[in-house]
Amino acid sequence: MRVVVAMDSFKGSVGSADAGRAVARGVKRALADAHVSILTVADGGEGTIDAMASVPGAQRLTIATQDLLGRPIEAAYVLVGNTVIVESASVLGLPLLDHGLDGTVDQTSPMRATSLPLGVVMRAVIDAHAPTAVMVGLGGTGTTDGGTGLVVGLGGVVRDSAGVSLDPADGNPLLRGAASVELPNLGNVAIRGLTDVRAPLRGDSGAARMFGPQKGAEPAMVERLEGAMATWEAEVGGRIGATPGAGAAGGIGAALLALGGDLVSGSEWILEFAGADVWDGADLVFTGEGHIDAQSALGKVPHGVGVVARRHGSPVVVALGGAVGTDTLDGVDAVLPIHTQPLPLAEAMKPDVTEHALAHAARQVAAIVGAVGRTQPM
Structure with missing residues (x-):
């Protein structure tokens, strides 16, 4: 299975690259033979x-x-x-x-x-x-x-x-x-x-x-x-x-x-420019940011990843957020919170807590997609 990980930074917690590596670790725990490509991305803002x-x-x-x-x-x-x-x-x-x-x-x-x-x-x-x-x-x-x-x-x-x-x-x-x-x-x-x-x-x-x-x-x-x-x-x-x-x-x-x-x-321009060689043939795409809300749908990284991934035919796109205020993003099949229980903000934003939660959520998603073997959008 080919997996593309294109995470925005979780501001105040972890950057794009660290978030991407955490998701990749989770994918590998579920699908050891998966080919995972990590993109350091941004939407025009920080990063x-x-x-x-x-x-x-x-x-x-x-x-x-x-x-x-x-x-x-x-x-x-x-x-x-x-x-x-x-x-x-x-x-x-x-x-x-x-x-x-x-x-x-x-x-x-x-x-x-x-x-x-x-x-x-x-x-x-x-x-x-x-x-x-x-x-x-x-x-x-x-x-x-x-x-x-x-x-x-x-x-x-x-x-x-x-x-x-x-x-x-x-x-x-x-x-x-x-x-x-x-x-x-x-x-x-x-x-x-x-x-x-x-x-x-x-x-x-x-x-x-x-x-x-x-x-x-x-x-x-x-x-x-x-x-x-x-x-x-x-x-x-x-x-x-x-x-x-x-x-x-x-x-x-x-x-x-x-x-x-x-x-x-x-987000779309950077994703195409920085990741021109990785999109075609991706079976599963992960994206996300610290707070996925109405502003995310106005053109931030999760929105851009959804648009670009669909443009290249990716069948499954999942967004992971530290907090989730919307479940609707263009081209994204599922928007999921990474924390399984409420946490004080200061605790939730600790880098090690964020990375652990990202890896855990990615492992669960990858295990399900790998088991189902989907080739059509969710």
């Missing part, structure tokens, strides 16, 4: 660089820059041929925001955090390598600035209604009246955003209302951001905000569209 660095011929490089709050940081990027891959989470990641003693995000974060560092990194790698394409992993960020900071970091200018240029170093330009823009010249470089969600820029499933609260935005701030997004959207391209993925990474997706780029599902 994108690790996934792409595993591709043959890839070079993992670093650059000194700043994070979303202006603090010094070193960011990694990947060079594959004439293509550069950068990751928003490495410089704009949600964990980089200030947190209170109770673990909640500082409520001033929406006003202070900007996407400027990602634009600076993109400009630097374009100047250094003259690539034909820059792939931008979008996801897992602590910013909600519509990509205003990114535009400035690339060399553009964002102004308020009085024509005053807005410096992202002074705070989120979106909340300081961003009303007009001069887009930077990127030459002939193709820009593509690898989105972790298919969210639009605005609305209940958009950058502010869906994702703003987890980045420190209280209700009044969420609506303030939502209104500012409308003004910004009108300036950068009318209805581009309705494009699936425009709301990814706090609205950076919309900015990339305004720059002439396009957006694709990060």
Whole structure:
């Protein structure tokens, strides 16, 4: 039996590679002669660089820059041929925001955090390598600035209604009246955003209302951001905000569209690029992440694995989650929790507990599939 394991990270517990190895151990305990392929994967958010660095011929490089709050940081990027891959989470990641003693995000974060560092990194790698394409992993960020900071970091200018240029170093330009823009010249470089969600820029499933609260935005701030997004959207391209993925990474997706780029599902692109040789002929596919919920169905790794696995004819696809809030994912036959009994969150997220639970769940699934010998979808 041929088995493909493509697990996302269980954030705060184990990474994609460790989760994959745990599942593989479980499969081997049930089916000793199984051929198991493990893919290090991501959806455009955290882990994108690790996934792409595993591709043959890839070079993992670093650059000194700043994070979303202006603090010094070193960011990694990947060079594959004439293509550069950068990751928003490495410089704009949600964990980089200030947190209170109770673990909640500082409520001033929406006003202070900007996407400027990602634009600076993109400009630097374009100047250094003259690539034909820059792939931008979008996801897992602590910013909600519509990509205003990114535009400035690339060399553009964002102004308020009085024509005053807005410096992202002074705070989120979106909340300081961003009303007009001069887009930077990127030459002939193709820009593509690898989105972790298919969210639009605005609305209940958009950058502010869906994702703003987890980045420190209280209700009044969420609506303030939502209104500012409308003004910004009108300036950068009318209805581009309705494009699936425009709301990814706090609205950076919309900015990339305004720059002439396009957006694709990060999970699907990475899975096809990093695992081109493993999908055909797979009898069983495992995927999963720490919390499988409604956001998972918007384009995260489990959704992408289901789509790609079905595209290649895999008959059985199973998703494993530390917590499960939905049982419906495109192309996935079963969504299963890995814990057999309720556990305190701190206990459930211990790496050894997660890996043991993943291996146990995978062993059970593999034993059933191996015994039944299915060749049709469940």
